[in-house]
Amino acid sequence: MIHKMYTVAVVDDEPVCIRNLRQSLAGFPELTLVGESRKAEEGIKLVLEKTPDLLFLDVELPEMSGVELLHNLQYRITWPMQVVFYTSYQKYWLDALRESAFDYLLKPYGHEEFSLIIRRFFEHATRQKNLQFFDRKFSELLPANQIFMVPDVTGYQLLRINQIGYFTYINSQRQWNAALTDGKQVSLRRNTKAGDILEASSSFVQINQRQIINLNYLCTIRGTNCHLVPPFDGEENLCVSRNYMKTLQEKFYQI
Structure with a gap:
């Protein structure tokens, strides 16, 4: 039986803790350690370069906290990565929950605690894979690029692509919102x-770190501003950042 392989990265400023994690991970052949970092800035580069499936992140780092590091990464993580915060102080568990961490590990941890987290990760990854398979099979029953299975706060909501004008990341809520044709x-x-979101349809194009638009509603690009057709013509704050302009122009002119 061929097991799915998952990649793991560790960001911790204590060599002993990194060594302990390395030894713990060695007991799971499905996990491959792809990188370790003792500094926050290097940790950010490591995560973006290696795109791990699972990240063990120390809450207390010299340059910035693990929570701040995750904030720094939140707009740039474009793959399904789970984060396990771990620290010597139990007082940080609430911060971990607020950041939607996958789990929380208190140092020093035991073998059973670590094994439980890894088993939960495997189960979560399997569920996600099954959901993706279901979404793909369900999509095949309808016209191509016409539906979007939205993972909303209560479950899943089925929307058609042409119901969505754009997406905006709301900092205060730390989540993406979809603007619909009915004003909702x-x-x-x-x-x-x-x-x-981008994988759901080729019509969705990111224009900056916090906004994604539906190309089907894009009317013009004037300077760095995107203008949409009704019913989204009243939205004036759709600005394209330099890093996303080339991709947007290429896709827009191919329509």
């Missing part, structure tokens, strides 16, 4: 990443 807003689950 749908809040996506907090663990939804920009990459999850």
